[in-house]
Structures are given as C-alpha cells and as structure tokens.
Amino acid sequence: MESFITELLTLLFAALRSATPVLAVVLGEAMTQRSGVINLGVEGQMLLGAMTGFAVASVTGDPWLGVLAACGAGTALSMVHATLVLGCGANQIASGVAVLILGGGLSAYYGIPFVGDKIDTLGNLNQTFVSDIPLLGQFLGPITPTVLITLLAIPAISIFLFRTRLGLRWRSTGESQDITRNLGHNPVPYQLAAIAFGGLMSGFAGAALAVDYTANWVEGMTAGRGLVAVGLVIVARWNPWYALPAALLFGASEALNLKLQSWGVDISPYLLATLPYLIPLSVLMLSYRGLRASGGGMPAGLRVVFQSAR
C-alpha cells in the first residue's frame, strides 16, 4: 500500500514537471482568448522560444539569460500574429498557422549549430531546505524553478483578471468589442497586450521545455504541445485555476507513457506516445458537451472566430 502511494505521488509529480510547459501555454493562450483573439501560432512561438533559450544558455553559459531570451523570442514572434490580425484584419486561424510554420522554420534553421550542446540547468529544490521535509521531500526535491514560476502565475493572472479594473476591461474586450468601443475604450491595446502576453508565456514554455525540463534542443521538440494547450484552454474554461488540472491531463498522459515503458509493458512506445494527444482530445470531447449546454465561459467574441472560415 505504501509503495503504491509512493508510486502514485511519483507519477503525480512527474506529471507536474512534464505538464509545466503546457500549463504555461494554456495560461498565456487563455489570457489571449479572453481578449477575443485565438492564436494557434503558440506552437511556433514555443519552438522559437525553446531554440533561442537553449542557444543563449549554451553561448552565455547562463540558463536564466536563456529563459529571458526565450520570453523575448516568443513575444517577438507573437507580434507577427498581432500585425496580421489587428493591423491587417486577417483571419486569426490562418494567421496562427502562418506563425506556426514560421516559428518551426526559424527554430529549425537557426538551431542547427546548437544541436547536441550541453548547457547548465536551472537546478532544482534538492539543494534547498525543501528536500529535508520528511516524507514529501523526495517528491518536492526534483521540482525546478520554471515549475514554481508557472504555478505562481496562476494566482497572479487570476487576481489580475477577476480583481482589477484593467482585468475587467480585458474580459469585456473578449465578450464584445462593440460594447467596449461604445463604452469609450479602444479594444486594440488590450488585444495587443493579450497577444504579447500569450507570446511571452509560450516563449517561457519553450524555455521550460528546452532549458529546464530536457536541457536539450531538437528540431520540432515541442511535438504539438502548443496545439494541445490551445485545446486544453477550452477544457479549462478560460479559467487560470482550471488550467492546472487541464495541463496535468497532458502531463499525466506523458508520465504514464514513460512509466508504462519503464515497467516493461508490452505495448509499442509509438502507440503509447499517442496518449498525450488522445487523452486531451477525449477530455476535450467531454468538455464540449458541457460547453454546448451552458456556453461554459467561452468569451462571446471568440464565437465569431470559430464560426467564420475566411
């Protein structure tokens, strides 16, 4: 029994670590969508963030500089989406795919010299007092800084969104641009900030993956995490608090995949690797049923995006 609980807790904390990059994207994308803009380019922004973060960490030897650079890269790339959507009035889905391809291409192109480099990691809580806590210490020890930062972002975003005047306007922009305009507020700065914040978080997510979690750069290494995150935003009902369990879904499926392999389960690793896509997709299906009944907190301004093709 005790070993079962230990095993379960190990799995949970492994899930938390592998969920962190996805969680960061879910939080950022939820904020973007709250302003009435959807950005599928987060996948590309995440890749560019991962590559830039890893490259900077490798060249300067300072992983924290890498994290900062990754945030910058993600934000910069998200401005392409902002220009197309807010500046030119282009279709948001198409623009997102363009950013996705651009981010994938840029990271593959400029990442070539850094493949196989070794970098210093950000460390973890093992060196601190936390690992001395009885019983829980062994689980809390391997937690890394990006996990903590991402977890702290949840209450911060929640307070901003639901407890400040600015957050109220942010949300109202997503519900109806017309009404926002009639109230004398220009929606564009809010949407610009929302896209930039999504860019920042996806860049950070890239660093969380490449600099912190794997300490490695491989072309296309995000493997759809950004796109899974866009789906999980719906599961999370655009609510930062629900983002954690939603992202843990991905983390748990990935941790389960690795765990089953280490247990020597006789299933092909390629089939097991479909779990992190199929499980979120299944939950998304269940989630949509509720969404249909109640509206489920979807920003009304987003419906327009989802319903127009061109």
Add this chain to the structure above:
Amino acid sequence: MTTITQPFVRFGLRLLGGPTGAVLVMTATFVVAALAFFAINGRESIPLFQEMVMGAFGDSYSFSETLVKTAPILLTALAVALPARLGLISVGGEGQLYLGALFGTGAVLAAVDQPGWLLMPLMLAGAMAGGALWGVIPGLLKTRLGVNETISTLLLNYVGVLLVSFVVHGPWKNPNSLGWPATIEFPEGAILPQFFDTRVHMGLVFGVVAAIVLHILVTRSRWGLGLQVSRSNPRVGATAGISYERNVLIVMAVGGLLAGLAGIAEASVIQNRLQDGLASGYGMTGFLVAWLAGQHFLRIIPLSVLMGGLLASADSLQLYAQLPKASADILQALLFIIVLAVASLWARRREA
C-alpha cells in the same frame, strides 16, 4: 501632355486597387523578403534567387521534380479547400496523408501475391478509406459534439504520424532491412504508373482531375449550391432538406480521401515502401496553398506547381548551396504572411 497620360494613370491606379494590383504587390514583397532573408544570412541574394528559380523550372529534370512535389501539395490543398466550402477550417491534411499511406500499405501487404490488376485497386481503395477515416473522425466530433475541427485535425495529425511509426517499427517491419524501420519494398504491381521516364506519377493526374471535378460539382451542381446554403445558414438549409451534418461528413471524408491518395502515392512511387518521415510537411504546405488560392479549386492547381517548385528548389539548394531544408519552411511562411496581409488589407479597402 498631362491630359494624354491621365487616363493611363487612372487606369493604372484602378488596376493596382483590384486583384491584379494585390497579386503584383504580393509578388514584389515576397521577392524582396526572400532576397532579404538570403542577405541577412550572408548569402549572395540575387544569384541564389536565380538558382532557386532554375532549380524549380530551369530544365526538364528540375521541372519534373517540381511536378513530383506538386502532386501531394495539390491533393492536400483540395483536402483543405473542400471543407472550407462549408466554413470548416481543417488542418488535417498531414494526418490524412499518413493514414492513406498506412491503409494503402496494409492492403498491399495483405494482397502482396495478387496480380497488379487486383493489387493496385485494392491499394488505392485502402488509401482512400484510411484518409477518409481520418477526415470523418473530426467531422463526427464536430457534428455530434461540436468539437472545433481545427484543433481536432491538428491533434490527429500527430497520432497519424505515430501510427505509421508504430507499424514500420513493429508488426510490418521488413525483417531483412537490417534494423532500418521500413516495410518490404512494394511489388511491381503496387507501383503507380509514372510518365516520361521521370518520377512524375498518377497522383498528379488524380489531383488535377479531382480539382476540376470538384470545381464543377461545387459551382454547377445542386449539391454545391446546398453547400453554399448550408454554410451561410444551416437552419435555412435544413428546411430545404439539406443536412449540414451530412455535408460536414461528406466534405471531410472526400477531403481525407484525396489526401490519402497523396500518401499512398508517396509510399508507392517515391519511397517504394512505407517508412518514417514519409512526407513531412506536405499537409501544412497544402493548407497554405488552399488559402493562397482563396479556397478556389482551379487556382489551387497552378499555385501547387509554384509551391512544388519552391520545395524542389529548396532540395537542390540544400545539395548545392548547403542551404538548410528549413529555409523552405521560412520562405513558405513569409509568402503566406505577405499574402494574408495584402489580401486582408485590400479586402478591407474595398469595404471602406
């Protein structure tokens, strides 16, 4: 003097304001952007650009390679454009292509001893079924549960690629391939016909015929009209006996089927076997081409040739100028961004 030139100037301005002007601005901006991209990376832009054009259309060999790349782009672009007729944004061409290759290969392996006249139709039927399946699933999710098709198709792409990896590393792996993850070579009877001693294959014919047939169906048939009604107002359509749900399934299935054909053509003609990395990226390129063409079936044909040229020249530049393969992705994305920006700005100006 001014009175003589004035009509010309006015005509020129009107031309610039219309679609011709938009295309001119797009082309010019793209050429500048491509030259800038080469220059930023320390390359001699203009010779490299010339070499790119030559690498795509310079001689009969390079043009044949361009057409080889055109086929999957054309088919996957149709797989995007047809659902778009109903207002759906499917990005599932990649996964459908892989599923087509998977099911088509399954048929080949199951009937490997059969004569060509039986094997070939079985293979094509398998490919179409596989692709259609990967189109119908997001279609069903959309109609039954309302799941956004863009997200489900994107996620299913990854699953499709992994399923192919599964079979070529596992049950279908050729035991004599010395550890290389691939199926056995396709028998003679399962290789699609090719033309003029090049690698240009039947897939291109399938694509062109499908584009023309779809164009006629959508613009001239009752069903096509029904799609239009369904798209603009599903409820009105329903009162006229047009089922939106059924149309969603049809367009997703037919789109998937076409992408599936692209997949089996790649496996059969280009690779001669099913293996990892079958055709990475064609699905995304197809998505892009469908948008560049404004989801217009006939315009997709020349644009697929152009984009095939870009990919073919990227291959040759990789060989001769050591330009990384990713540069093709970057150039595609730049083109897409420019076209989206210019088209949206022009559309907005027309409204104003």
